[in-house]
Amino acid sequence: MLRWITALSLAVGSALSASAAPAQPVWVTAWTASPAPDRLDGTPQAPVQFAAQTVRQDIRLGSRADALRLRISNELGTSPLRVEDMTVRGSSGRPLPVQVDGRRVIDVPVGAALLTDPLPLKAAALDEIQVTAFFPQATRPAVRRTTVRVAEGRQPRVADSVAVSYRQNVISAVLVQRADRPSVIVALGDSITEGATAARGSYNQWPERLAVRLQQACPDRFVVLNQGISGNKLLDHGRSHSALSRLDRDVIAVADADQMILFEGINDIRHGGGPTPLPGRTADDMLLGYRQIATRLHQHGARAFIGTLTPFGGSERYEPLSAATRTTINAWARGDDSGFDGVVDFDAALRDPATPESLPAGITRDHLHPNDEGYARMADAIDLTMLGCQAR
Template identity: 35%
Template sequence: MRFWRSWCAVAGVLAALVAVATHTSLVPATARQATPAAQPAWSAAWMTALQQPNANQNWSKQGFANQSVRQVIRLSSGGSDVRIRISNQYGVRPLELTGATVAKAAKGAAVVPGSVQPMRFGGADSVSIPAGGQLTGDAVPLPSLTSGTQLAITLYFAGQTGPATFHEFGATGASYRAAGDQLTNGGKAYRETSGGWYFLAGVDVTPASGGSVVAFGDSITNGYTAAPGRRYPDLLAARLAPSGRPVLNAGLGGNRLLTDSACYGESGLTRFHRDVLDEPGTTTALVLIGVNDLGYPALPPTTCTTPNPPITSAQLISGYRALIRDAHARGIIVVGVTLSPFRGASVYTAHSAQLRTAVNAWITTSGEFDAVADFASALADPVDPARLAPKYDSGDHLHPNEAGYRVMADAVDLKTL
């Protein structure tokens, strides 16, 4: 017995020595005395829904060649460090990014003096992103980042990019273009503007917030007719700012829940995973999509609306259920938003109005969403509930004006988020 105990002790010492030797052989000598630092937790503070290039008046079809593109974005939450995500989702070849910088934005394309910092990828200034791929940059310290801080993110492409993965957005001045390497330029070189974001998928901050709210939808969520910073998700973000929780805008103009479009992006069913479930820190989704599914069959077919199948309320409800199921599988709360009135709009018919009524009744009464935000009631004309109230109508009888977007933001019960 004494011999057995002695042998166990020796074996234990030998095992410990082997373990130490094995461990230290894998750790650089300079790091052996240090306790490994915990990885920072990141959450998205800005993102956009990406789509394939199109032939509209933007820079997506031709892409960039020996050009810098400066893109101004507004953070929905603050932090101490920032990183960017670059996407080549719809690229047909590798995207060669020559360099990138991030800075605090001033007016237009200008930046706050002294705030420009290089953005690297795995320590490298230049990087290649494969077709269909996405890459996240290294952390960059930027002090005093708060909700509402505007950042200028500049990308330089020395070679030809080919058609650009992008987001088409109606607010002008979102992006600026200049010839050559203008990564650190103060702003004067940027004389061309475009209402879109190019290759830029998201901006993350650390430390992480209390959980992101993603507003998922079509042009109404995207903020058609709204000034920058005045879309309903922006106004909702202002309400949530004291809590530190960001509200991210995953709206895409013209988008449908059930059907892809050459101009208006992949269906909501397809992009929900990328634009909601895979966003860092998502805890809640607001779902407002379906008007285009109901209304496009009333329009003459175009390359943008084809295919254009008629749908039933049951098909749309089945689509919502798929979103709910996938979100719940990730532990994400889903708030259903009623479809707003649109009598008088180009997509209005008696049939599409009947479908909207049936869908909204299901959203509000089925109990399948975790909560409901009743935008339809908040925006409706008291005299004719099928129509937007005149004080909230942008003029096309479909998209709200700024007062309407504010009513929408105020109609969300923050406790449900």
């Protein structure tokens, strides 16, 4: 009897100790830019690249942080990647040297990505950090475009006065350490999700504006990651791997997402351009691809939401067949049997009431991509309660 009481006391004591133990901190992805092949911008004689230049990238963190580490990607590069003198600056302005396994010279093999050593940097959600690196060799980065500042030579710091440009770089993610795990929402899409037509450095892309809405309504409970790539397609490779191809890396593995908003397909359904244009993908093809993405995410315990396709009447490569395909896809997305957990009606938020196949002239300059006001309408069209945010 005494042995039983002693054993019971030990078991109860262990349980109480376990419940009293502080939770272990977790690493959470707080910013992303998808790997994407070199766009081959420029000419063979004057390629767009970094060569003996210092590059600064300003990044807004989607989460509070007690420490952080960077993910440097050469997954889609074609030659070894070397960066030197990489630093991170937070609100204190003090440069923190970035290392990988204690090394300041960072060499990333072709096809690989490296995580840097953790840095003791505290930040609040939506704080901005500056990442600076020197590229000693001619380098053609293979991560989607972001806003950067480029200075000649090896510089300890790149000033605000250096003009911004929209270029590919090498950082594909920022991970932060925090005490608890938030809900991570990935926006997966093309140039409209990337925010290719947003004012440079403004954080006016629709995923970035959604992040602000969630932080204001449900502080520190959500992180929104932008995994858009200009020219991306749902089904086929183009300037980048298709959404079907990059789903595992960009949503499931790197982001560890438990929710995703898919806005993808305009590049698939438009005709291919040129003197003998190839027809775009059919609605049946597209629905197959959409269902595959929803099913694969559900297998990983994640929720999947789909965005209706926005109008592109009057844009390059517009024609009635692709317009009809868009209408069919949107009707399916609004229905009850899509297999997705919900729908965001971007089409209704953006279309011109007078000409529903077009965007209003005031929110676009090319009849395809929204401007900052259009991106704001897209973010505002998302029901926060659908994502689990019940404003307090």
